Amino acid sequence: xxxxxxxxxxxxxxxxxxxxxxxxxxxxxxxxxxxxxxxxxxxxxxxxxxxxxxxxxxxxxxxxxxxxxxxxxxxxxxxxxxxxxxxxxxxxxxxxxxxxxxxxxxxxxxxxxxxxxxxxxxxxxxxxxxxxxxxxxxxxxxxxxxxxxxxxxxxxxxxxxxxxxxxxxxxxxxxxxxxxxxxxxxxxxxxxxxxxxxxxxxxxxxxxxxxxxxxxxxxxxxxxxxxxxxxxxxxxxxxxxxxxxxxxxxxxxxxxxxxxxxxxxxxxxxxxxxxxxxxxxxxxxxxxxxxxxxxxxxxxxxxxxxxxxxxxxxxxxxxxxxxxxxxxxxxxxxxxxxxxxxxxxxxxxxxxxxxxxxxxxxxxxxxxxxxxxxxxxxxxxxxxxxxxxxxxxxxxxxxxxxxxxxxxxxxxxxxxxxxxxxxxxxxxxxxxxxxxxxxxxxxxxxxxxxxxxxxxxxxxxxxxxxxxxxxxxxxxxxxxxxxxxxxxxxxxxxxxxxxxxxxxxxxxxxxxxxxxxxxxxxxxxxxxxxxxxxxxxxxxxxxxxxxxxxxxxxxxxxxxxxxxxxxxxxxxxxxxxxxxxxxxxxxxxxxxxxxxxxxxxxxxxxxxxxxxxxxxxxxxxxxxxxxxxx
Numbered sequence: 292x293x294x295x296x297x298x299x300x301x302x303x304x305x306x307x308x309x310x311x312x313x314x315x316x317x318x319x320x321x322x323x324x325x326x327x328x329x330x331x332x333x334x335x336x337x338x339x340x341x342x343x344x345x346x347x348x349x350x351x352x353x354x355x356x357x358x359x360x361x362x363x364x365x366x367x368x369x370x371x372x373x374x375x376x377x378x379x380x381x382x383x384x385x386x387x388x389x390x391x392x393x394x395x396x397x398x399x400x401x402x403x404x405x406x407x408x409x410x411x412x413x414x415x416x417x418x419x420x421x422x423x424x425x426x427x428x429x430x431x432x433x434x435x436x437x438x439x440x441x442x443x444x445x446x447x448x449x450x451x452x453x454x455x456x457x458x459x460x461x462x463x464x465x466x467x468x469x470x471x472x473x474x475x476x477x478x479x480x481x482x483x484x485x486x487x488x489x490x491x492x493x494x495x496x497x498x499x500x501x502x503x504x505x506x507x508x509x510x511x512x513x514x515x516x517x518x519x520x521x522x523x524x525x526x527x528x529x530x531x532x533x534x535x536x537x538x539x540x541x542x543x544x545x546x547x548x549x550x551x552x553x554x555x556x557x558x559x560x561x562x563x564x565x566x567x568x569x570x571x572x573x574x575x576x577x578x579x580x581x582x583x584x585x586x587x588x589x590x591x592x593x594x595x596x597x598x599x600x601x602x603x604x605x606x607x608x609x610x611x612x613x614x615x616x617x618x619x620x621x622x623x624x625x626x627x628x629x630x631x632x633x634x635x636x637x638x639x640x641x642x643x644x645x646x647x648x649x650x651x652x653x654x655x656x657x658x659x660x661x662x663x664x665x666x667x668x669x670x671x672x673x674x675x676x677x678x679x680x681x682x683x684x685x686x687x688x689x690x691x692x693x694x695x696x697x698x699x700x701x702x703x704x705x706x707x708x709x710x711x712x713x714x715x716x717x718x719x720x721x722x723x724x725x726x727x728x729x730x731x732x733x734x735x736x737x738x739x740x741x742x743x744x745x746x747x748x749x750x751x752x753x754x755x756x757x758x759x760x761x762x763x764x765x766x767x768x769x770x771x772x773x774x775x776x777x778x779x780x781x782x783x784x785x786x787x788x789x790x791x792x793x794x795x796x797x798x799x800x801x802x803x804x805x806x807x808x809x810x811x812x813x814x815x816x817x818x819x820x821x822x823x824x825x826x827x828x829x830x831x832x833x834x835x836x837x838x839x840x841x842x843x844x845x846x847x848x849x850x851x852x853x854x855x856x857x858x859x860x861x862x863x864x865x866x867x868x869x870x871x872x873x874x875x876x877x878x879x880x881x882x883x884x885x886x887x888x889x890x891x892x893x894x895x896x897x898x899x900x901x902x903x904x905x906x907x908x909x910x911x912x913x914x915x916x917x918x919x920x921x
Contacts, residue, residue: 293321296408299336301347301359302375303328307398311346311375314404329353330362337366344408349376349387360391371414373407445543451500451536465522465543467514485511485519495524502536504528509546521550548797556794560825562704565589566739567831569711579719580615586687586712587617594705596691598667600624601677601712602636603685611636611686618690621666636686639674643683645706648672649694671695675705677713684716707739740787757874762786764870765838769863771910782863785838788826789867792818792839819843820852837861842868845902857904865904869895869911872902888915 296315302308308326315322327333328351336342345363349356356374363372374387377398384395393414394407445462449455463470466483484492488510495508507525514520526541572585583601590599598618602611613627632641639646651672673689687709697705765786766779774782793801796818800811807815822839826832841855841864848856873895879885886894892915899908 294319296320296322297341297343298322298324299333299342299345299370300324300326301328301333301345301351301356302326303348303351307348307375311404315408318404318408320408330358333359333362334366337363337368342370344371344373346373346375349374349379349383356387356392357390360387364391371408375404447541447543449499449539449541451538462543465520465545466512467520483512485513487511499528499539500536502528509550519547520545521547548799549795552795552797556825559794560829562593562707563739563829563832565593566707566711567829569708569715570831573711573715573718577719579716582715582719583615583712584617586708586715587615590687590689590705590708591618593708594689594701596689596695598669598690600627600688600690601685602627602629602688603716604631604640604683606682611640614685619667623666635672636674636688639676640683640686643676643678645676645702646672646674647695647697668692673697673705675709677709677716679710679713679717684713687712740784757878758787758790761789761867761870761874764874765863765867768866768870768907768911768914771914772862772866772907774863778863781834782838782867784832784835785863786867788822788832788835789838789842789871790818790822791825792820792822795821816843816851837864838867840864842871844868846904847901850902860904865907869903869907872898873911873915 298315300308300311302311305326312322312324325336327336330353333354345359347356347359356376360372363370371393372391373394373396374384374392375396375398379387387395394410396404396407445465446459447462448457450457458466458470468483481489481492481496492508492510495505498505504527507523509521509523512520512522522543523546524541524543526539528536529538529540531537569582569586569589572582576582587599587601590596596618598616600616600619601614603614604611609631611627611629611631613625616624627636629637631637635646635648649671651669667690669690669692671689671691671694673695675687675689677684677687687705689705762783766783769779769782796815800807800814803811819840819842823836826836826839838861840852841861844850844853844855844860844864845868846857846860846865848854850860873891876886876891876894877888892912895903895908896912899905
């Protein structure tokens, strides 16, 4: 079988060209060829089509083989180049080979032509494979570098023998330091780490240098603009041929967004746990001293302030008197007696509003606070009236020895604590109405849960109002299905908290205007599991977990996070799933218009037995039909 060969022949003798062609045909080649003898013709031939091999006479009237090699190099092509000549010596031939020629043949000795071409074609194929492999490697390295930059992932290595660190460009960006600045940092990586995290980082580095594999390391760095960022490092130790630790290769990633979300969630869970602690104190004791001591302890701990006290109102005289305090250096506070409308506490009680003083030295109180300032060094003050059933019971006062910088959530929780304190006072003084007080406490919990729900809606503007709508509809549908009393309370809480897990989803994913990638969907689908992990430790919310944990499960078992199927899915979660999809599809989104009721109803009927419980779909469609008729 003839072997195809595309030959470019640089030759001024047609006779020599014919001899070459006959020898190749005798060797089993089917040759398509072109003969050129000038530089321009050679350039045009290279540009005009692709060639398998070039045979070039050393001397031609207008140019020679070395010049032809220069033209070939300039074209950027890597083709086998064989010189065929009978007039040059060994020294010239060696020079040509050094210049880039692949072989040299003597004219007339064409017996070597076939094997030489075979060899060069094999070598060319090998070189091409290597070239493609190198290009593929460079492309992978480029894509890896881009991925690291997009994902804010840096890479670094530590050579144990030389103790030398090497950083990728993204690593320098993460640490906000230039290579020059890093070289002048005598402490290396440790010198860039926030001082409070440095001991742990030092121990981590020592473990690595000792050849011990370690867990990941989280630490903080301050950027040049004063911003604090969280970085996570992880990696592996590489060993030499003798099995000794030789090098550590690691990655670093900016996890600030995740850390801040975790901090926020922990704070919210801590707040809810604090409310539960106060609740237990209220319901387990009629001793107001014990209960208010718990309130003050939780106030100082959760709000991170120096001192707090509670003044109770004597209604007949209109006097606020000391009752309990924590965090004070002196006993002066115990002598407090303030008339309504006087001093900061008196104003808070009379005007029924929060009173905040950022700097007490700028607003000297002629009453008790002037005395307190002499021994306590307080700078900031907040007073909150304690009100239950429309009556002022007293004032909760907060003191701090450095300026306070309260944010909205801090103020909200302070007012919640004040509400708890007011309930505690009312409970102790009117213990015969304990059941009614507990109802108000439950309302305070639900108000807190509603606040969380509202905060989630504010974070994701696209779904604002979604939670309250689905809560109302789910409760109606549950009532139609015979669910009553206490279970409806838990359903309401579950609805309000159904997307609490999304607090752990980064803004870049939750608020992304376009479609999510596969990796982003993996993060998004973690929110039911996150909701379970955060809420399960809170005993009073445990009965409400079924909706946050299971509302993305599907009747046919294709949902998440656990792939529950059929009746394995809690009934309340099955009810909520239908309502959730209904509200989502009938609501406007930036990426699509709201569906009509008819189109949405048709979709839900189509998904009966797949996404949804058929029995619930039947009840739901009757409910929707009845609302349309009205």
